Structures are given as C-alpha cells and as structure tokens.
Amino acid sequence: MSKNIRRLDQILANFGYCSRREARGWLKHGYVTVDGVVAKDPSDKVPLGSVLVEGEPLDAPEGLLALFHKPAGYVCTHETREGPTVFDLLPRRWVRRNPAATTVGRLDKDTTGVLLITDVGELVQRWTSPKHKVPKLYEATVDGDLRPELIPLFASGTLLLPDDDKPCLPAKLEIIGPREARLELTEGRYHQVKRMFESQGLNVTRLHRSRFGDLTLGDLKPGAWQLLPVPIL
C-alpha cells in the first residue's frame, strides 16, 4: 500500500492530532472529512490529500520543516527541566507527530535567531553533520574590544579550544564595531561561538544567529515560524 494511503486513525495519530484511541471520538464529532464527506470509520484507508481536519488540510503531510525565530529564554530540547522550551511556542501536534519534530542542532537558552524544526531525520543528519559544512552566521556582542588579530586566528584552522581534541575549522570573522562581530562557522560544536571568544579573553553578552545555510529570518518576529517545503536530498 502507498505510504500516502493509511487508516484514518493512524493518520490522525501520526500527524499528532490525537491518539489512535481518541480518533473514534474525533470522527464522531464530525471533525474529519474525506473528499468533503464527514468520515465515520477510523479503519477507512484514505489518501492523505483527501483528508481535512476541522476544515484544514493535514499539516505538512510530506514532512515538516519550519523556520522559527527563536526568542531568548527558551531551551532547544523536549525536556522541561531546564525551563520553557521552544516547543512551548509551536503547535503541540508537531511534537506529537510520529516521528516527532525536533530542532536541527541547538541554540543556547539566551541565543536568538534562526532555528529549524523538522520531523525529517535525514535533514537533521545532513544539516548538522560537519562533513556537509553548512555555513551558519552569528552576530555577537562581546564584553571587551575586538582585536584585528582574531580575524586570521579564527580563519587559520588552528584554534584549539579547551577540552576539544581537534582545532576549529576555519571560521570567518568580520569586526563590525568595537565590541560587535559577525562570525561564520561551518560546524556546530557545543557553545562554539562563546568558547571561541572566551579562548581569547572575551565573554559573549549577546548572540543571534542570522543565517543557517541560505535561510534567513526575513520579517519573522521572535516566536514566529513559517513552514518551508522539504528539500529533496
């Protein structure tokens, strides 16, 4: 059977609307139509494209990819122990999908900017693997004056951070103010931007990611998101 034809209760559960058990109730309430006709039987096998839930087509049936403007104060995990999570700001059904939506890499709690959310495992693999060298652009403010010597040092591919066993890959630093810089990285080590500046005696006081690959925020406000088509890998 085609992946696009599934039981109705499975569709509702897989796309995070409700559990398979709850699906019967959803159908009884008339929330779901198939080709415009109210559906009744949870075991009916139907094409994904024919289903409307509360009048709306299924969310991202071909796979979910969203560009999200992460605000400060939210962690990039499903764990709620560390405070509010970015998933608190996104539709609940995204995390209830199977597979569940996750972030592509992480930003620190206090970091803002471009964060991708997806349920497509291959995208996470591809965009976080250092092998693919996806460029990420950060805007940082630091607590001391930026010295021009940092530009060739960060570009050299020789900067070894404490506790790491390999030096950082060459990174492009642009100094745009006495304490403000843009830094483009092609890897995503733990707290990498902060640790690179820290290794030179500077603390990062503000960090914003303005680009991930080709993707920028455009007019998206903090906390807002926009669905994107899933690229063919």
Ligand code: URA
């Ligand atoms: N580097 C950091 O130090 N923090 C982030 O959130 C992202 C990159």
